[in-house]
Amino acid sequence: MxxxxxxxxxxxxxxxxxxxxxxxxxxxxxxxxxxxxxxxxxxxxxxxxxxxxxxxxxxxxxxxxxxxxxxxxxxxxxxxxxxxxxxxxEPLKVMISGAPASGKGTQCELIVNQFGLVHISTGDLLRAEVSSGTEIGNKAKEYMNAGRLVPDEIVTAMVTSRLSREDTKRKGWLLDGYPRSFNQAQSLEKMKIRPDVYIVLDVPDETLIDRCIGRRLDPVTKKIYHLKSFPPESEEISARLVTRPDDTEEKVKSRLEIYKQNAEAISSTYSDIMKKINGNRSKEEVFAEIDALLSQVQKDKxxxxxxxxPSLGSGNHLKEPSTSQDNWRGIPTRLNNIPHSREIRKYFYDDVLQATQRAINDGRTRIKVEINIPELNPEMDVYRIGTLMELVRVIALSFADDGKRVKVCVQGSMGEGALAGMPLQLAGTRKILEFMDWGEYGAMGTFINIGSIGAKEVDEQDDIFILVAPQNAVGNCIIEDLQAMTTAAGDRPVVLINPRLKDLPGSSGIMQTMGRDKRLEYAASFEICYVFRLLYYAGTQYPIMGALRMAYPYRYELYKRVDEPSGKEKYVILSTFPQRPSSDEINDAFLGITRDQNKKEAGIWGFFSSIFS
Structure with a gap:
């Protein structure tokens, strides 16, 4: 060059x-x-x-x-x-998101005219690739003709290919309508593709619905009108206007629901650069705010x-700016207040979901989640099965949104006669799952199905299996059914949510030693992708002394709860561990003993040991 x-x-x-x-x-x-x-x-x-x-x-x-x-x-x-x-x-790199009828298309046009960015729309890319008959386009066409979602890897390949062209490097880019899922966002992150700013057009639902159902299409000119804000120029045009199939109130509400789920899934990835713009104004007012925002971003760049x-011929070294690997926002407070607020539950659902997605994206196929907040602690009287079901629903819907077929499995009958029951905590959970709200776009029965734990529940079309709290009971062991199911699943991911696979006595009350080592080995073969456990004094559930957290692929983090003078509380990190810490390591961290010091056998923090037995 x-x-x-x-x-x-x-x-x-x-x-x-x-x-x-x-x-x-x-x-x-x-x-x-x-x-x-x-x-x-x-x-x-x-x-x-x-x-x-x-x-x-x-x-x-x-x-x-x-x-x-x-x-x-x-x-x-x-x-x-x-x-x-x-x-x-450096050229600007911008992502923009907005619900149907939020005015996103208009703002994209204004942004391109003002800043000269290359407008990249996934819909336009798909149509261009298909019409051009490229290899990617032909693959996408197969899925579209079959009525299936185009897989992430195909869409991501199209987007990254377009972003790598010379014009986008020179002019900058405006990415419209992508990413739409956590997996897509993480794919871009892994390739170091990140915008300078993530713009979200915020418009109330009632306004969006009114904008959509008021739209009319001129079949002759293909021009879009609105009965209130942009009426046709003549009676002749008005007489031939038609309503687009997607602009009925029912379909608009369904599209809004899907948009909200997609937007929520990626919000954590771009929370630090997200800028919400009030889109419930005239297009000129909206763009004036966007213009000021992007001008400031450009100035900051x-x-x-x-x-x-120092001398001729010596090398030149530039330092890459350090970036935080984990934008986690810390442990929520007031966790002993039961029931938990919606915000606290959502916090944990998102935390578990992101760790699970990262593990599966990295090729982990046998993983488990262990979350022991008060609402999910079977040892407490306040155990709420609904919270567990909500967690499972969040995980299942997220993968279904990415086009994966998810089988949610609950432990079934474990024997005959007097043993033809299931663990008490799971009684009725299958019915709860079947009657839960799985969205308005028909996920249940298509992308999400309910089944039992066992090899016979593994169907060829299933992509991921989520097992709800599988556990051994006295006289019955779930391990054999689990082994049969994971064998049938092959290399497809199997996720255990709060498993309890400790070896228990047989029906006679005597521990079964035959095959015990193999059972324990199998139970330990599932890799932990998420752990959250509150720490108390032994035999109590109050006060909370601290917490242990691990979210794949990061280290175990040990926190101490601290009361503040204002009456509030906070969690302060004490130490991190590459492996799950023992009770002694936790005691030492609370006592301030470094790992190379002699360990003390006594002390009030020794009470913690019982929670890991």
């Missing part, structure tokens, strides 16, 4: 022009600085350099301003220590990077 370097003095008089060919994998700035040393005697005050990228053969006249437009270099008058300061105007070159 040809690089043209133009040197000007402070009166903009051209002093020197040079062309060179550079490989962008090399230290570009070091090469340019070396080349510019010839100018040091030209002016005692230094010179400005403009780098211009050219795809044509070397020439003294810049051919096209591409990647390094507005890049200015400055040399010092000291030849032994050359400093080059570079002010780079202008940065100065200083490179020092």
């Amino acid at each position: 040809c690089i043209v370097v133009v040197a000007r003095d402070y009166q903009s008089v051209v002093l020197w022009v040079v062309t060179m060919r550079l490989d962008f994998t090399d230290a570009l700035y070091g090469e340019v600085a070396t080349c510019c040393l010839a100018l040091e005697t030209t002016s005692e005050k230094g010179c400005n350099f403009v780098i211009v990228e050219s795809d044509s053969k070397p020439s003294y006249r810049p051919c096209s301003l591409l990647l390094y437009t507005n890049t200015h270099f400055r040399t010092s008058s000291k030849s032994k220590s050359l400093k080059v300061s570079c002010s780079v105007n 202008e940065k100065t990077t200083k490179l020092e070159k």
Whole structure:
């Protein structure tokens, strides 16, 4: 690639022009600085350099301003220590989200006109790939013709391919309608594709519904009108207007529900850069706020990077900015208040969901969740099976939204006669699941099905299996049914939610030793993807002393609950562990004993040991 370097003095008089060919994998700035040393005697005050990228053969006249437009270099008058300061105007990277009829299309058009970004819409990409007959398009067409959702990997491949083109690198991009799921968002994160800002157009449901059901289509001109805000120009046009099939109130509400679920699924990924814009205003007012926002973001992106070159030929090293791997917002408070608030329950549902999705995305197929908040603690009188069912529903619906077929399984009858029952905590759970609200778009019976634990419940079309609190009971062991089911599932993910697989006595009350080691080995073969457990004094449920948390793929985190003078409380992290900590390690952390000190056998924190027995 040809690089043209133009040197000007402070009166903009051209002093020197040079062309060179550079490989962008090399230290570009070091090469340019070396080349510019010839100018040091030209002016005692230094010179400005403009780098211009050219795809044509070397020439003294810049051919096209591409990647390094507005890049200015400055040399010092000291030849032994050359400093080059570079002010780079990087292009904007924007994501925008909005419900149907939120005005997103209009705002996208205004943004593109104002900022010159490349507008990337997944719908447009799909149609273009299909009509062009590309390999990706043909694969997508097969799913679309079969009435199935196009898989994430195909959609992501289309989007990333478009984002890698030269025009998007040069102009920046506006990504519209993608990602729509947590998995899609995480795929972009893994590829280091992240926007500068995530814009959400916020419009009340009643306004959105009114906008949709009031829309009319002119079948002749294909122009869209609205009976109130944008009526047709004549009676002739008005007479031929029709309602689009998707603009009935029932379908609009269904689309809004799907949009909300999708938006909620990805909100955690972009919470730190999310900007909500009130879309319940005129398009001019909405865009004025977006314009101001993007202008500020663009201004913030202008940065100065200083490179020092102590001697010719030495390498040039840039530090990558450090980023936080985990944007987790901390443990909620007042966890002993029963029932938990909706916000607390949603907090844990999201935390469990994200850890589960990360584990499955990394290829883990045998995983388990252990969450022991008061509402999900079978040892407490306040145990609420509905909370467990809500957690299962959140996980199942999330995977169903991604086009996966989920089988939710509950422990069935464990014998005959007097033993033809199930563990008390699971009584009636299958009926609860069957009568739960699984959304308005027909997920139940299609993408989500209810079954029992066992090999016969594994169907070819199932993609993921979620097992609700499988547990051994006195006289009956669920392990054999579990083993048969996981064998039948093959490499498909099996997720255990709050399993209780400790070995229990047989019907005679005597521990069954035959095969015990194998049973324990199998129970331990499921990898933990999420743990949350509150810590109390032994034999009590109050006060909460702390908490242990692990969310895949991060370490175990030990927290201490601290009362604040204001009467509130907070959780302060004490230590992290690569493996699940023992009771001794927890005691030592609470006592402030480092891991290389001698362990103390006594102390009030020794009471914690019983919770891990």
